[in-house]
Each structure stands twice: as C-alpha cells, then as structure tokens.
Amino acid sequence: xxxxxxxxxxxxxxxxxxxxxxxxxxxxxxxxxxxxxxxxxxxxxxxxxxxxxxxxxxxxxxxxxxxxxxxxxxxxxxxxxxxxxxxxxxxxxxxxxxxxxxxxxxxxxxxxxxxxxxxxxxxxxxxxxxxxxxxxxxxxxxxxx
Numbered sequence: 001x002x003x004x005x006x007x008x009x010x011x012x013x014x015x016x017x018x019x020x021x022x023x024x025x026x027x028x029x030x031x032x033x034x035x036x037x038x039x040x041x042x043x044x045x046x047x048x049x050x051x052x053x054x055x056x057x058x059x060x061x062x063x064x065x066x067x068x069x070x071x072x073x074x075x076x077x078x079x080x081x082x083x084x085x086x087x088x089x090x091x092x093x094x095x096x097x098x099x100x101x102x103x104x105x106x107x108x109x110x111x112x113x114x115x116x117x118x119x120x121x122x123x124x125x126x127x128x129x130x131x132x133x134x135x136x137x138x139x140x141x142x143x144x145x
Contacts, residue, residue: 044129058125062118069114076106 044051080103084095 054125054128058121061121061124065114065117065121068117069110072110073107076103076110 044054080098083098
C-alpha cells in the first residue's frame with residue numbers, strides 16, 4: 001500500500017488581492033477656484049472707504065506698538081535720574097552698572113519686542129489681504145532656522 005500513489009494535493013492559495021490604488025489629488029468637492037482677487041485687496045487698490053479702513057487699522061496697530069515701545073523706553077530713561085539721586089554721594093559703580101549693564105539690554109529687549117510686534121501686525125494684514133491660495137506660510141525671520 002505504500003506503493004500506492006496518492007494524488008498530489010495542491011495547497012490552497014488565497015484568492016488574489018485586489019489592486020490598491022492611491023489617490024493623491026485633492027477631492028473634487030474641495031476644489032474650488034479662488035476668486036480672481038480678494039475683496040480686501042481690491043478695496044485697497046480702488047481706494048474705497050473700506051480699503052482706507054483696512055489701511056488705517058494697520059497704521060493704528062503699528063502706531064500702538066510704537067507708542068507702547070516708546071512709553072516703556074521713556075519710563076526706563078525717565079527713572080534713571082531718580083535712581084541716581086540717592087547715589088549722588090556714592091556715584092561710583094552704581095551709575096555705570098545702571099547705564100552700561102542694565103539700560104542697554106532692556107532697550108534691546110524693547111526694540112526686539114517692537115520689531116516682532118510690527119512683523120506680526122504686517123503678517124496679519126497680509127493674511128487679510130492675500131488670497132488663501134497664494135498666502136505664504138508663517139513669517140520666519142531669515143537665519144532663525
């Protein structure tokens with residue numbers, strides 16, 4: 001009986017898997033043609049009252065940032081004579097420490113805050129005026145990575 005040959009049984013193969021396709025395009029429902037120009041941009045270029053309001057809002061926010069920085073700087077410089085009055089008798093190193101080591105880094109911080117705030121105001125205004133399709137990404141200062 002060992003000589004009897006049994007029919008060779010083939011192992012069952014799984015049915016072939018359907019071919020997978022990956023769709024990389026934007027869904028048709030999401031494809032909308034952006035307007036030829038943003039209404040805000042046309043309002044500004046046509047110098048309408050709404051466009052003037054947009055520009056005035058930008059100027060107001062920039063002025064507010066500038067006056068804030070100027071006020072903090074005036075407060076810093078205005079308090080220096082008050083700080084030096086009690087130290088008039090011992091006007092040695094305290095005056096130089098206050099002028100050289102404290103005042104300049106504080107002024108640098110105020111200037112950096114102002115520049116950052118002004119750039120943020122401009123980026124907000126640009127985001128308002130630009131088409132969403134052509135709007136740049138967030139502003140990155142050159143050399144900051």
